[in-house]
Amino acid sequence: MRPTHSELLTPLEEFTQLHWATVRRFGRRTVDLAFPNPQFLTDPRPYEVLASLASRAGPLDLRYSPFGGFTPVRRRLAGALAKQHSLPYTWNDIIMTPGATAGLRVVLRTVFASGDHVILISPCWMDYPLYLTDLGLSYTLVPSTRDKHLDPDAIEEAWTPGTRGVIISQPASPTGVIHDHTELQRLAAVLEGHARARSPLLIADEAHAHQVWDNTSCPSPAAYYAHTFTVRSFGKAWEMQGQRTGCLAVSPRLEPRSETTTALLRQMRIGGHCAPTALTQQLAAALCETAPYLKGLADLHRHARQHLHAAGVTVLDTHATRFLYARCPRADDRAFVSQLADRGVLVMPSSLFHERGWFRIALNLAGSDLDRAITTIGEECAHA
Known part of the structure; x- marks a missing residue:
């Protein structure tokens, strides 16, 4: 049950x-x-940039934006993400969302159908199962290893004929563990091994991707598997979580690419999700290539x-x-x-x-x- x-x-x-x-x-x-x-x-720099943007803002700076966000903002973020992931993102691959949670909800509602099965890695963020249950999706919690890394063999064992995707976080929340090259390569092999009538999807929650130090490598799952959606949170990077600013990135290698982006944008509207505020979108563009201290x-x-x-x-x-x-x-x-x-x-x-x-x-x-x-x-x- x-x-x-x-x-x-x-x-x-x-x-x-x-x-x-x-x-x-x-x-x-x-x-x-x-x-x-x-x-x-x-x-303190994000707060200083936000104060500067607010002091100069006029009516047109605070106007409505399209559901996916302002095109210049999306273009700046696509360029920054292309460097980080070594993938050719374009502005149309980026959808601005009011925080990472909204981005997760939008992608889950868009790419899965009622009755689909999704694999989660435990421990995981508390509301993944809640969202899946609300959407009529079944799931299996697959334990991580003793040191909280991915266990590709356990993921393979949990796979069912109805499995349509996997959700992971990188770095992992709540543990802070970073999944390395070998783990992500083996996970990609599991997913590719089940690509028959349609390829399974990987949702990479990178809400904490800007909080990695000691020159530690934090590879993106999107670099290893073509059919990946990446969710990011700028609020966590800037220590202003309550501003609810994030984005959803569609891998440039995903097929069908443009139709999927269109479906995501429509789901933003259907679900009542607007893009983040105009001011925080401008902040995202201003800081997207600035590494936090x-x-x-x-x-x-x-x-x-x-x-x-x-x-x-x-x-x-x-x-x-x-x-x-x-x-x-x-x-x-x-x-x-x-x-x-x-x-x-x-x-x-x-x-x-x-x-x-x-x-x-x-x-x-x-x-x-x-x-x-x-x-x-x-x-x-x-x-x-």
Whole structure:
């Protein structure tokens, strides 16, 4: 039996209630490392560019845009993505969306039909199963390896005659793991091995692609498999998530290419999705070739991971995203997270991401508050 809408909605709703209750109880003493809402800037430039654009904006700068976004903006983003993916994107391959979530919803609704089967890699972003269930699509959660990398053999084993696609995130959310060349090559081989009447589709969620440091290679799945849709979020890169600015990119090698883009644009309208605001589209164009400053986030990552290890907490060694993924000292990760909340520290249980036994830390704070949270986590792990 597949989970119902209510069963899929309830875990996050319950955690949100815990979050609110903890903030009400502890007030400013709460150390909130749950939802990724950073309380400091690692790179002020996007805010400065946005302020400059707003100060110069006239009526025509803030006009309606087409459903796919302004053509000059799409052209700039296509050029930037072509360099990053080494693929010949054109402006018509890019659709501006109000955040990555809307882009995911639009592509799922467009390219799959009711009854299709989709493979997900767990742990995964919490609402993939919710979207698929709402669209009448079935899915299988395929566990990643012990170190949270792709397991192509398990993906192959989960394949059914009705399987029409796979969703992965790169870098992976919530773990921060980057899938390397060999993994993506093997995944492409699995997909190509099932290309019969029609090729299966790969949806690559690259919402955190701009948060990779230490010169770590983060190859795009689109470079390995022709029938790929890429979803991106600019808000996460700029640390202004609430501005809800993202894009959906159709691989230049996908067939049929133009008909698919037309169908996606129509689904934007059918689903009531407009392009992002005119101002944030201009911001996307202005910053699309600007790499964020990540040294502060990388240093914070290393600091937190080092101190968690010293406290006896197992943490994945990663070089991407604002997240740390830590092993829970007990099987019931939600109970452990509740224990931490009782001491004013908020983190997210991995069961929200369709895996048990871990928890996710969002590095929203630095300094003494973060160190206090790390000490608390270490103490609770030691006493578990």
